[in-house]
Amino acid sequence: MRSQPSLELGQHQQLALTPQLRQALRLLQCSTQELEQEIAQALADNPLLEREDVAPDAASASAEMLDRHWSQPSRQAVTDDIPESPASQSLADHLLQQLHTTRASDRDQGLVTILIGELDQQGYLDFDPQTYAASLPELDIQDEEWSAALRLLQSFDPAGVGARDVAECLRLQLRARADEWPSGVLDCALRLTGLLEDLGAGRWGRLCEALGCDRVQLEAAHQALLSLDPHPLGLWQDEATYYVVPDILFYRTGDGWQVSLNPALEPRLRVAPDLAEQLETASTPALREQMTQARQLIQQLGQRRQTILRVAEFMTVHQRAFLDQGASALRPLALRDVAQALELHESTISRATRLKYAQTPWGVIELKQFFGNSVQTASGEDTSSRAIQAIMRTLLDAEAADQPLSDMRLTKLLADQGIVIARRTVAKYREVMGVPPASLRKHRRSAN
Template sequence: MKPSLNVRLSQHLALTPQLQQSIRLLQLSTLELHQEIEQMLETNPFIEVDEEAGPGPYDTLAAAGAATSSEVSAGERSMADEPWDGAADNVSAGDGEPGIDGIDFGSTARDDWENGTEREDFDGIRETPSSVGSSSSSNDGEDYDPFERSTAAPSLEDHLREQLRGMRLSDADRAAVLMLIDSLDENGYLADSPAEIAERLAGDDAEACEELRSRLQCALGWLQSLDPLGVGARDLADCLVLQLRQQPRSEAQMIAILICKHHLELLARRDWRKLMGATGADEELLKAAQALIRRCEPKPARPFARAEANIVVPDVIVQKAGRGWRVTLNPDVMPKLRINDLYAQALKQQRGPRGAARTGAGDGAPALGARLQEARWFMKNILQRFDTIQRVSQAIVERQKGFFSHGAIAMQPLVLREIADELGLHESTISRVTTAKYMSTPHGTFELKYFFGSSLNTEAGGNASSTAVRALIKQLVAAEDGVKPLSDSQLSEMLGEQGITVARRTVAKYREAMKIAPANLRRAL
């Protein structure tokens, strides 16, 4: 075979390191972004926290972002060989495109970070109580870390140990109770029985095992007498019985204890006829027993769960402004960063007029120049991330004004492509922006994806959002007769009467997504 030389013309998409970083930062949650910033602060000496932030927590970051908007990409010129301008870190907003609160982003096009990937499907909704009061309030100039978790609330174990200090027990009994406290699971139940704990500790010594089992059994009685009631129970039935025994003695209390001991499954199935036959109680007595059981706490450790672990700090805050709605970024999640002026000036002195290192300055100037450029690009990409979040949030608010005025029942159908076409972005970018980003509204804090929903046909020829249909189903269930709860078929018919065509299976899917029990489990006595 003869060797030959061919010329072929082709096109391909190349992502620069800056573009890859921009895409990656966009899809990070607030907590992940905080961790990314911490890592950059540790590895790049040119970035530092702005301890003396001026009127806005993001002004210095905006200036650095504007400075890098005119820099060439790494594919055209190596960052290490670029000349450094000492004024780059103090550039004020120019005539570029308006961004966050009037900040200039320069002439860099927003769509230069599109990667052309396909749309990322989603089917997740997350709703949490609003946390604007703690996350977006003014801090009177004091440093505030929204990711810092409070440790003031005691855990269940700490609460029990504190009570144990006030009890007059021998050292051996106290140690046995502490051992049981350490054996509690996340619900406050005893994970292992005293016999199992004794066997594990004593091993093959039968006499020591029996003595330890007896001491642990006695310690269990001490543990179960502590607050909260029900702690140290073996299971749900035992937990409820421990709490019911502390209620005033009555016939309803005895029936409630009997149900929890032997007929808890019938109660869960709402099988009232079999319950009355098994307990010998009439309807009125069974209602009273059910009321006592419902007042019990099935998980004693739940009040001591660290609620701050479930707090979501919103990225965007929506507030009423006249007849419309104002969309602002949460200042508490926006980092206060700046270029270290001392290091930047030192690097400037080591470089010649055209960016070359001065004689005798060493070989480290090009590498330091690359780190400085890396710091600028990092700050610019963070700024661009927040700008995109605000633009997408603003577009969502414009499309879902009914929700902000009237709640979820007024939600309109919305898909990613509509927002993408309006903003000139790709659907994959909208998907990244709406994932793990949260918006605080007058109705609570929601993930941005919550505002997107499929469309359902109506008899009038219009469309209804699946989110609005879910809210309507929830309203119908809340207003139903407890004795005769609505079935999925009845709910489907009632929606049809309002002009919304929804199949029974779709109603069942929406009901299960909202964690609403089926009709037979919602039936009251």
Template structure:
């Protein structure tokens, strides 16, 4: 009689596997997806019911109570929406505001106007003094550079705002624009020649280039021209005086309870289908509660680790990895990964995916932490000092960076080189001049 035992053991393993798989899937779901999943089970499984007095399917469909749920939704603004809101908060004159609407109609995917400002003004039939007022407002937009005519003008505005102490940076931009140079293809010798033409020390030029590479030539690329689907932030960080409160929303998820009475009627009939259905109902309720408890733990830990972000903004995000949070909240790292997946939080700075709190963290050879900005600066220095006839490959850069104390892989170096608009070795290589 060994065969039945093996069959039973296989069946138990399969049941465990299916239940575990369902639980893991629930951890990864966003709130709206989880609600839809719960509704489908409510329709098919007789052993799980929706507790009375909670938001349920009928509430979701009714015109009165669905408004409550819609209030939880946050639409990620399109680029035109983002511009509209900023201009309307600037207390502009009626003429300037009308001209602003016209400018917005010409914005492209990079955040620039698709035609020259002069042409927009000519088409608007508005007085020119409205443009003077509007231009001042345009240069106050966030991020700086939106509605510029070109990427060069965008960079110039950003340089004036962020690096007022660096007049050389503006000169560099002017020369490069006139020469129509591609920043990614500038070699070491090109920079040497540029330093000579500007009559400055090469070391000073390198410092200005380090500032230049921090500017964003395409400020509109983080937005879309069309509004995106609404999202439902589950975690809200709400400032309360000097402290920050954490609110975890689960309003979209109905409160559930097991129908034990019905199960008692069926459990003695030996029908495996009913046993599986009841196990599914138990697993659903248990998994949702575990998801909620884990999300609260992670939200609290993120507040501690990224407190400066909540006070000052995205520039204050610190290097952090999933293992740090997992160790602190006593969860497996895969659980933390699933919890932060497809979840958003809302704070004074806007709505963000929870994954934003886990930027790449670099390790030095001695085990201490290094920020991504340290790596950027190191790459800039190495490329700036290379021989233009024999530029470094990504593998060579990796070796040199490791000698400087960075514990990095070649693919990481390639990624950051691209982010800095530095061309690959073949494109940086200059042919030696014949004698």
């Protein structure tokens, strides 16, 4: 039986974005430093573009605003993970360079790029693939595809990037340095990452029984964990020094809280007037293309400003209690809440809050810090998980060096303040905050 060649029509779905939409999304996701690099490249490539001059009156007014609002002392830091010394190359660029050296398909590269965009400052992944996939049913993204994309991301340098929690971060580092320990110690250490609460409580007998190893091997596994870093990106980001300058300014007026974009960081471009006049009389296809690109970039920068400002304005209403009282008053907030209120996609809100910093009465914080899950207190009121973490941070900062607070003790102290949550939830929040168990904290302090 001979096979005959034939033509068949079929349909398949893939991640496909127009170059204009891809650029708009990239600009929205850029930090201030990354955006400045994009603009510098655009100015070098397109002679029709130039920066707008700031009027002297506007410049002096901007300086007065900055002096008035930036000079206010921070009464309380909302988070300790604001970067002070990032590498000259951003983490996203570092990871994308590695991605482009792989043989992954265009679709897989698209999924990994999405995951890279969802990494927080510490390189942890706070991302629900199912939610993203459900919002884009036309792409038909399968769970297996997300898993493959995550495995690829977690294989990149620095070891630990893409972890969902501290335990997974430690496991990734252990596997990356597997040749440093005997196989038995490595296996024990890998399984020990799932029992950090027992390790923190010093339950050596229970651990030996659960892991099936003797005390000597357990001690060696413990030492292996102590050699790791729950914040591995802190070492990778220690090449240069700069201070975070806020993109957004929250300030109080007689009408309540107001918000504005930092005028010192707002890139303003225009088409060069003299060149635009020349194009009216003498135009070539190449110049017309550059004119189109210039206008598209100006429009995309305007859309970026508008989106970030709309998100910030939403925060002045929803998180007013935080602006008045501090981190412990943060209200529960999810990306979908902002997306629904502003009639935007959740991924757009995520990009608009990535590496965008705001000056508040309580310090400079990343916009993502305004988000947190809902937790019900003993009085029946809902509070934010980030608010609970802020309270935990205050308790941990005040703990005695030789008697660090265990998860059980933290649970009791929170209950005394009307926040009744399980000990495993406290342990989870502690891991999200990047705080090692009590035994590890005590060991490191005694070693120093």
